[in-house]
Amino acid sequence: MSSAPNHSRAGVADPGLPHAPAPSSSVSLVEHARHVFGHVKVENLVAGLSGGVVSTLVLHPLDLVKIRFAVSDGLHLRPKYSGILHCMRSVWQQEGLRGLYQGVTPNVWGAGASWGLYFFFYNAIKGYIKEGRQTELTATEHLVSAAEAGVLTLTLTNPIWVTKTRLVLQYNADPTSKQYKGMVDALVKIYRHEGVPGLFRGYVPGLFGTSHGALQFMAYEEFKRDYNKYKKMPSDAKLNTLEYITMAALSKIFAVAITYPYQVVRARLQDQHNTYNGVFDVLRRTWRNEGAVGFYKGIVPNVIRVTPACCITFVVYENVSDFLLGRNKFREKRIGLKLSAQEMDASKKSDQEETILYSLPNASFGYVLVKTLGEGDFGTVHKCVALDTKELVALKIVKKEYAQYGKREVDMLKRLRKLDPHKNNLIMFNRHLLYSETFMLEFEMLDMNIDDLIDSCDRPLHLSEIQVITQQMLVALNALRSIRIVHADIKPDNIMLVNHKLQPLKVKLIDFDLARTVDELKLDKTIQILSYRAPEVLLGLCLNEAVDTWALGCVMADMYLCTDLYTPLCEFDRVKDMVQMQGQPDDRLLNYGTYTENYFCKHSDSPRPSWKLYIDCKRCRKGVLTWNTSKFTSLDDIVKTRPNTTENVDTQAFLSLLKQMMEVDPEKRIIPSKALLHPFITMKDFPSESKSNPDSSPTCCKCNTPFVSIDNVDDSRASHDRSAACPKDEYRLEESVVGFKPKAAVVGSLKKGFYRSSNDSLSVHEQTKKPPPRTRSYGTNTTVSQL
Structure with missing residues (x-):
């Protein structure tokens, strides 16, 4: 998971947001362990164990028949059987019911442990892979997850399977003449006479055998997903018992048909009555003595046994896990x-x-x-x-x-x-x-949006903080651009902190209800809130991903100013502010604009430029407030709001990137991939925030108290109430901009949150205070009400 870069540097004053500290090794190890084991669920272990035990107790006699067939190599060292019924009848006549359940103890332990661990590891690995992804796992990923789970399970259970095989292959009905008296006795004797290698006989072909479980789980997952898709249900929807049986049977038959030969090889390696010099010796001798048929000996009883066993196991697992995981x-x-x-x-x-x-x-x-x-x-x-x-x-x-x-x-x-x-x-x-x-x-679930962050800090953000947030949003826009998607609603409300305490300044882009592909992006004046609307949208030009870059530039300015860069009353007001700050668009753009004549009048006989901005709004001439003039005459005026920092390298780098992102001509506007290489994004030192600069930190002009930190917002507000009468609190920047004197009506509207609300989008975060519903303005005659 990517995280916000660490910007805690020597010589950088940060009275506001805490930067992410460099984590200690112990903390990082603990967090990594939590991340890895966060997907581990004991319920899966218990459910898998339950399924394995039930199926083993029901079908153990068939497993005994399968193993005796698998090791029947045509020699005279052991009894010969002509078929399944003959084998079962012979065992019953010679050894009774106890003979049919010979080796059942290690089989129950082995099957229960194997299925339990398999489901345990498989679901944990699958959850780990899927974390942070919006896509479902592919067939290949299911295959790999199951294979990894199989290797882990085999490593832990192979000694049990060796013991089971040895017990099953004791043919003498006289208990006193049997080599092994039980599971524990077999484990002790195998270890004493053969050592650890004896307990792990058949491990190598067993590793190849993990492909069986991998193929089975992959097929099971794919069958379920395709079936649910056909039934128009969620991919992980709960099925009924008959449906689970069908999916399990099909997946098991599919896996057995492909992987059965390895089971023959493994069983022969574990047979104490014959000695093989490894896997290749088994393959060579089996092929020489029995041909290809030898590798499929016992497949019929195996299919008859494992298919019901698989069905029983999966049905029990699905129902037990469903109960334990709280889906009821x-x-x-x-x-x-x-x-x-x-x-x-x-x-x-x-x-x-x-x-x-x-x-x-x-x-x-x-x-x-x-x-x-x-x-x-x-x-x-x-x-x-x-x-x-x-x-x-x-x-x-x-x-x-x-x-x-x-x-x-x-x-x-x-x-x-x-x-x-x-x-x-x-x-x-x-x-x-x-x-x-x-x-x-x-x-x-996310934390708070950028508007909430600024409100909580009660101050503009520092350049280092703006850099971190901007860099992450440029990464997001670059990713969207790679698949030709336009967000079309970039604004502070839709940029959210993940967790400002655990991951300071880690942000994500939300709210894709207005997002379109570039091909779907037509002339549409309802995209982008008016304060963040790009010039090409206002003028009715061809649209592309550049509209998001413009809007992000506006957000950068907002974070720097602690207020909106544009506060228009209508679309004309918005164009007028843009012309005042960034100059009139080229005639080339105005000539092609579908809505140009809403704001400009063309004079064909006048020298260039041939378009002239109307004095006031053509469509709402009677109601427009002509005194609502922008406080800035150029983007350069923005940096004048922070005394004694305008010439600093970080401030100039910020201004440079801002101008390139807010280039009126979309063809000249910087693209996200190049913006990520801009000096403002790559720089490490921020002299404008140096402790040696006493004017770098914004303070209250009434009492000279520094704006509070987000971590101390409650205590600080108790001692410094910004709601008290202070005519300059809302607009401290007015002293730095010559000629800007906002009207009382405008200031009053801004104080009431007329232009900004933390609840005007479908944001997935928890608000500390729920403001009343507000209608978001998308233009003079168009409004869209949202959360």
């Missing part, structure tokens, strides 16, 4: 997670909603509602506990009337499964369910 309707008692009394009360506030979240028909998973995080026209986002994983997740439920939006988002999230969400800093989409025409989308 037992509530919080089955969840190994302590919920506070407040959360428990919140989870019970709506019986109808709780039923929907908790019990989902035709699905092997459900949810316990902890609390509702947000609510809007499109649907709701809930903090839940997933019963199958016992993890806190964010569950987004799209209302039926907006099902088309839910379907589009699911389709887009499926396309994003090509990308690693952790490496590329994208929110992890776990799964979705269509239940009664309602889309339910499960995401990982």
